[in-house]
Amino acid sequence: MRPLLRLVTPLVWRVPGHGARKLFEFARAEQGSRLDLLLAARLTTSTTRRAAYLRHAADETRHAQMFARRSTELRTAAGSGSYGPPIADTEDLFERLGELRFLAFVHRGEARGRAQFELYAKHFAARGDERTAALFGAILVDEQRHESYTRALLVELAGSEAAARRELRRATAWAAWRQWRRAGRALAGLVFTVAMSGVYCLAAPPTTLVAYLTGRRAERGRRRRWLQAPPAER
Amino acid sequence: MAAVLGISGGYHDAAAALVVDGAIVAAIQEERLSRHKNDPRLPFRAAAACLAHGGIPAAALDRVVFYEQPFDKLERVLVSSLAVFPASLRQFPRAMGSQVGDKLWVLDELAERLGVARDKVTTVAHHRAHAASALFPSPYERAAVLTVDGVGEAVSTSLWRGEGTALTPIGQLEYPHSLGLLYAGLTAYLGFEVNEGEYKVMGLAAYGTPRFRDEFARLLRVEPDGWFALDASYFGRLADAELGFGPKLEQLLGPRRPPYQPWDLEGSERDRRYADIAATLQQVTEEVMLALAREAQRRTGADALCLAGGVALNAVANARLLRESGFAHVFVQPAAGDAGGALGAALLGALELGDPRPAPLASAALGLAIDPSAAHALATELGFVVTRADDIAGDTAELIARGQIVAFCAGRFEWGPRALGQRSILADARDPDSRERLNRAIKRREPFRPFAPAVLAADAAQYFVAAPNAMTPFMTTTCPIRDEHAGALAAVRHVDGSARVQTVTAAAAPALHAVLGAFAERTGVPIVLNTSFNGAGEPIIASEVDALAFFLGHPIDALVVEDLLITRAPR
DSSP states (O other): OHHHHHHHHHHHHHSTTHHHHHHHHHHHHHHHHHHHHHHHHHHOSOHHHHHHHHHHHHHHHHHHHHHHHHHHHHHHHTTOOOOOSOOOOOOOHHHHHHHHHHHHHHHHHHHHHHHHHHHHHHHHHHHTOHHHHHHHHHHHHHHHHHHHHHHHHHHHHHSSHHHHHHHHHHHHHHHHHHHHHHHHHHHHHHHHHHHHHHHHHHHHHHHHHHHHHHHHHHHHHHTTSOBOOOGGGO | OOEEEEEEOSSSSOEEEEEETTEEEEEEEHHHHHOOTTOOSOOHHHHHHHHHHHTOOGGGOSEEEESSOHHHHHHHHHHHHHHTTTTTTTHHHHHHHHHHHTGGGHHHHHHHHHTOOGGGEEEOOHHHHHHHHHHTTSSOSEEEEEEEOSOSSSEEEEEEEEETTEEEEEEEEETTOOHHHHHHHHHHHTTOOTTTSHHHHHHHHTTSOOOOHHHHHHHEEEOTTSOEEEOGGGOGGGTOTTTOSOHHHHHHHOSOOOTTOOOOTTTOHHHHHHHHHHHHHHHHHHHHHHHHHHHHHHHHOOSEEEEESGGGGOHHHHHHHHHHSSOSEEEEOTTOSTTHHHHHHHHHHHHHTTOOOOOOOOOSOOSOOOOHHHHHHHHHHTTOEEEEOSSHHHHHHHHHHTTOOEEEEOSSOOSSSSOOSSEEEEEOTTOHHHHHHHIIIIIOOOTTOOOEEEEEGGGHHHHBTTOSOSSGGGTOSOEEBOHHHHTTTGGGOOTTSEEOOEEEOTTTOHHHHHHHHHHHHHHSOOEEEEEESOOTTOOOOOSHHHHHHHHHHSOOSEEEETTEEEEOOOO
16 A cells, blocks of 8 residues: 555645645544544543543644645645635444444554655655645654554553454454445445436426426415415414 | 423434423533534434433333424425426435435434334424424413524424414415525625524624615515515525525625635725625614514514524524514524424424423523533543632632633533533633633634623623513623723624623523622622633533543633633643
């Protein structure tokens, strides 16, 4: 994965407008992660882990703001407006996975993020974009800490290194399954859109004609008066 | 005697409300628990929390009432989409996907996921739920009821005669003729987010001059009896639900304001123009509401008016209704928007099962309590200094008087979008510096958005005109600040001289009442600045975990959780 990333990184960041969009997507990802961590903090039974999740969530908030700010700077420099605040959905991961696999999933994400950001920091430093390189550099420090504490908590909660590794493998499998389902949903959405567009094109013209002919009369009747509620609503 | 759960959701601001034996036991917006602002998803967390608070297992519920009729909604969406063929080509598959794939089966989903028999899950019409949420918790036995929002199933505006436990419809207007859609469309045009930025438009309006009346006359035709017609061709909502307005509106009013750009009302001619558009919108809204209210009074002869629907959250319009509509009393419950539909649905279900009408709503504290011992343990773990105070009200008042900003949590959290002393951030209402610091470091609001004051109800009339009234305990109206106090209350005074005041009694918000009393003892002023305990774009805090997460990430001086004073360790 990493060699591929190294190969495509210089290309993708050079696409006009892509940098600001990608940074904003990072901001949203951090925001989503923050929401999941806040819910985890609420649901965990351990005060120590609750505090750890809250500290992590506070970092994610800061990261989201940093990414969003840099995205806005790039957009402004290009003469466009900001994407706005990074709003994200939560996936309710803690409730769906339980604490052990949640931790494995978070650890996996942090490790991937750290590897990605290391590459990006180097890439931007080499390009002479010190501001973006510094942004990734600053966030990297936190990512390393998150990777480390989630690993420690995972081992503690799983009971052993071997059990932690097993959970990590399961989290990886679950993430792949999630990707597969997402792709399936996207495909189903596409098929549905095509089918509904067909229904629309077939049904709408005659319906519109009938509505036009009868609706005008109804509209004339409706003008200038309040309507009465139907009996069912009384 | 029955246990009834009301549910609203699917569009924005989902909520659940539990009514047992006719009494409102709990009412919670999903966003408070999911931490997702205006969370539209069906409120299973809120429902579970209501049931847990009431000690009622789902299987023991006598009825679950959803606040809308899904098939009627589908019909309206279908018909209105087809009516604008071919402009709705892009919108149609999305609308059908949402309706047919999801919303149509809401009653089955509720039954399945709540664990309730399907035949116990019923529906009421959207505006009937709104009307019930307005009338039944009000202090009035007999009242006119007016509901005004974007759109329910098909109805956008409705008038009712309310008497005891009876709600009789006396007139309605249907989509697309909707004041809510007008306000939402212009909210989007002004660069704000729909269902979130309407308060901002209301605040902005005070900075403008309503000089676009001729243009607005093309958007909306209003008759003296309150009947109105919206020219839907200006509003893209029929074809484009995301934008909310069409190119014709930009031809009429000029180009839209790009979203997320900083406002400069002093230096930018362009922004002053947008403020004038907001002022015109606000004036038109108020005049339509006034005409509707007068018509409601003419038809009912009542001397009290109860309002609900998203437009009823327009506090400035509500103040004008009280002043000019001819009604002696106007009541707006704290969650007048779609969340309130859950309460209305539950109350209608309970009445249908033979339960009595609830007692008048005395307090908005219908959410979950905060846990001080859990807060103590977590704050200690996070390295904060925790002190159990003998006189927490006095200590809080002392901090505020010294210019500090205090996050304040006491009792069960509020129902509705306003912080009313259960999850509030408090500061000195006399001190513009506190306000500036609060805005710069924590709230990051646009410069034109005012902060609100909380005042001891007994002293309210001394500082504010027309306070207290039936709306002021819930911050659903504004009142002018008396001239002699205008300078002293600079931090909470809007540019038009008004304030969205909360009058506080010991019954409604005992902890805040004690703080106000202690603050008055120290300063002679029974007023503090009270703003919601949340960051920009976030829901208001619910639990001690949320409160400490906020404290960790924002430069608040102190956090109060019941009798705990939590501060940062000195560096």
